[in-house]
Amino acid sequence: MHHHLSRQNFDPSHWVSSLDPRIKLLSAFALLGLVISSQGIGFPLLVTVVSLVLCLNLGVTLKTLALRFSEPAFIAVTVLVLKLFCAGSVALFTWRVAGIELVGHRDGLWEGLQIVGRIAGGVTVLAVVGFSTPFTELMAALSWLRVPQALIDVALFAWRYLFLLLEDAQVVYHAQRNRLGYVGYRRGLSSFGTLAGVLVIKAFDNSQSVTTAMVQRGYDGQMPMLLHKPFVAREVFCSLIFVSSLALIRFI
Amino acid sequence: MGRTACLTIIALCSATPAFAMHISEGILPFNWAVFWSVLVLPFVALGVRQLNALSRDDLSLKPLVGLLAAVVFIISCMPIPVPTAGTCSHPCGTGVAAILVGPLASVLISAVALLIQALFLAHGGLSTLGANVFSMGVVGSFLGWFAFKALRRMGAGLGVAGFVAGVLADWGTYATTSLILAAGIRGNAPFLPLFTKVVIAFIPTQLPLGILEGVITAGMVQLLYKKRPDLLVRMKVITEQEVPDHG
Numbered sequence A: 001m002h003h004h005l006s007r008q009n010f011d012p013s014h015w016v017s018s019l020d021p022r023i024k025l026l027s028a029f030a031l032l033g034l035v036i037s038s039q040g041i042g043f044p045l046l047v048t049v050v051s052l053v054l055c056l057n058l059g060v061t062l063k064t065l066a067l068r069f070s071e072p073a074f075i076a077v078t079v080l081v082l083k084l085f086c087a088g089s090v091a092l093f094t095w096r097v098a099g100i101e102l103v104g105h106r107d108g109l110w111e112g113l114q115i116v117g118r119i120a121g122g123v124t125v126l127a128v129v130g131f132s133t134p135f136t137e138l139m140a141a142l143s144w145l146r147v148p149q150a151l152i153d154v155a156l157f158a159w160r161y162l163f164l165l166l167e168d169a170q171v172v173y174h175a176q177r178n179r180l181g182y183v184g185y186r187r188g189l190s191s192f193g194t195l196a197g198v199l200v201i202k203a204f205d206n207s208q209s210v211t212t213a214m215v216q217r218g219y220d221g222q223m224p225m226l227l228h229k230p231f232v233a234r235e236v237f238c239s240l241i242f243v244s245s246l247a248l249i250r251f252i
Numbered sequence B: 001m002g003r004t005a006c007l008t009i010i011a012l013c014s015a016t017p018a019f020a021m022h023i024s025e026g027i028l029p030f031n032w033a034v035f036w037s038v039l040v041l042p043f044v045a046l047g048v049r050q051l052n053a054l055s056r057d058d059l060s061l062k063p064l065v066g067l068l069a070a071v072v073f074i075i076s077c078m079p080i081p082v083p084t085a086g087t088c089s090h091p092c093g094t095g096v097a098a099i100l101v102g103p104l105a106s107v108l109i110s111a112v113a114l115l116i117q118a119l120f121l122a123h124g125g126l127s128t129l130g131a132n133v134f135s136m137g138v139v140g141s142f143l144g145w146f147a148f149k150a151l152r153r154m155g156a157g158l159g160v161a162g163f164v165a166g167v168l169a170d171w172g173t174y175a176t177t178s179l180i181l182a183a184g185i186r187g188n189a190p191f192l193p194l195f196t197k198v199v200i201a202f203i204p205t206q207l208p209l210g211i212l213e214g215v216i217t218a219g220m221v222q223l224l225y226k227k228r229p230d231l232l233v234r235m236k237v238i239t240e241q242e243v244p245d246h247g
Helices: A021-036 A042-057 A062-086 A106-132 A135-144 A149-178 A185-216 A233-251 B002-014 B030-057 B061-075 B094-101 B103-121 B129-153 B158-185 B191-227 B229-234
Strands: A091-097 A100-105 B080-082 B087-089
Touching (some): A021 A106, A021 A135, A021 A233, A042 A062, A149 B030, B094 B158, B094 B191, B129 B158
Antiparallel strands (some): A091 A100
C-alpha cells in the first residue's frame, strides 16, 4: 500500500506531472464523463490505451500498474461473468457443470464487455492523475473547484498522518506477531481489535499534540492551501484540443 | 527490522480481497453515478456544517477527524481471512467512527478515506465516489450509530452495543452496495433477480466478515473504555459517571 501511495512512482519532471493540477483534474472529469456515458467499448478502450501509454511514459512500472489494477480487474471479470450467465436472452454457448446447465448469452456478454470497458477507461484515467500529481496539489485543485474547505482540511490531515499511523500499525502488528498474537482465529481477532483500538488512541493523542503544535505556528482552524500559478495558455489550449478530439471520436 | 515489518504489512495490505467493498470506477453508468453523487451531497454538506460549527470551539476537532479518517483508511485496507470463502476481505471501520464522532462526521471521514483510496489505490473511483460514500458513509455510519445509541438507551453494555453497531454497519454497507450494483449494471434485465444474485455472491464473505467487524468494533470500544475512558467521555460516548474509577 505504501508503494502505491508513494510519490516516487513517477517522474516529477515529466510534462504530464508538470501540468497544472486544475487542468489535469478537469480533463480527467471530462474524460470520465465521456467514458461512463459511452454505449460501446471502442471509446473506453481507446481511453484505456491512451492512459496506459501515459502511465508507462510517466515511468510507472508494469508491476506497479498490475498491482494497482488487480482489484478493478477482478471486479471487471466478476461483472463480466455475472452478465454473461445472468443477463440476456440470446444463447451463445451452454456448459454443463455438475449437472447444472450454464447458458452464456451473447447480449449479456456485450453488456458485460461495455461495463468492463468503462471500468478500464475510468480506472486508467484516474491512474494517470494519481501517478502524476502529488496529493497536496490535488487538494489545492479541488479547493479551487469549490470543494468545501472543511473536507479538504480533513483530507490533508488524513494524508499527513496516514503514514505515521501506518508505521505505528506496522510496529504494533509486528510486536503482536512476535508474541504469537495471530496464532489461532480467536487470538488473531483479539489482536486485530487491539491493534485497531491502539490506532484510535494514537489518533486521539496525536490530534491533541498536532493541534498544540499548529496553534503555536498560527493555526486558526483553516489549513493554508498551495497558491496556484496563473493558467498557462498553452496548457489550457493543448488540454482542450486533447479532450475535444477524444470527445469528437466518442460522439462520432 | 522496521523495514521488514513495513514490508510485511504492505504485502498483507496489497493482497486483493475476493469481494472488494468499493464499487469500482466506471462500473456505474452516467445517470446512476450522478444520482448517487447528488443523493450524498446533503449528508456531506451537513457534515461540513457540523464540523465547521464544532471546530470553532475546539480547534483539535479537524485534526482528530482527519486522523480518524486515516485510521478508517488503514482499517479498511487490512485484510481479514474469511474461512467460509477461503479468502480475505476487509472491514469498513465506519461503525466505530460513527460511534466516536457521530454519523455526520463519519460521512466526511468515509468520503476522505474513499477519495484517497480512489486516487491512489484504484479502490473505488471518482464517478462512483457518491455511491460508495452513500453505502459506506451514510448507510454504514447511520445504521451503526442508531444501533449503538438505541442499545445503550436500552441498557446494553458497550461491548454488546459496539458489536451490533459493527455488524449492522458492515451488513448495511454491503446490502446497499449490492443494491447500487444491481441497479447500475442490470441494463434491461429485471432488478430483483440480479439484486438477489449479487447479495448471494456477497454472502460467503460478508456474512462472517460482518460478525468479525462486530467483534473488532466491540473490542475497540472496550479497549478504549479500559485504557482511555476519558476519550469516550470527551466524545460523549459515555458519561463521567460511567468511567471505571467512578465505580
